[in-house]
Amino acid sequence: MGESFETEHRPGEIRYVAADKRLEIDFDDGVTFSYPAELLRVESPSAEVQGHGPGDKKVVAERRHVGILEIEPVGNYAVRIKFDDLHDTGIFSWRYLYQLGRNQDEIWQAYLSALEAQGLSREPARRA
Secondary structure, three states, X not given: OOOOHHHOOXXXXXXXXXXXXXXXXXXXXXXXXXEEHHHHHHOOOOHHHHOOOOOOOOOOOOOOOOOEEEEEEEOOOEEEEEEOOOOOOOEEEHHHHHHHHHOHHHXXXXXXXXXXXXOOOXXXXXXX
């Protein structure tokens, strides 16, 4: 039996720590997750990042210094995050954020491996 909407973990408090470029969320089960803005950006649930089907996920490079400009509630189930690279099409559900927090280390390592495999970098390209 799948997880129902009623058993979904909900945030009690959401904080953006601009100096560290981290989003912190306290969930109703007492768990707190701290997400680097870079992780949220490269794992955005948007079609631009995730694609439109299995195997379509894009590896987003050069986002080491990305920050968050705005966090906007979407109903009572999610937030839309506007990043300072102007990406704002991802709707981050509470369920997605909770799973991202729980699996952050594995997701981060997979991201770093994907960058390396494609010869990409977290650092922005230098402009002449």
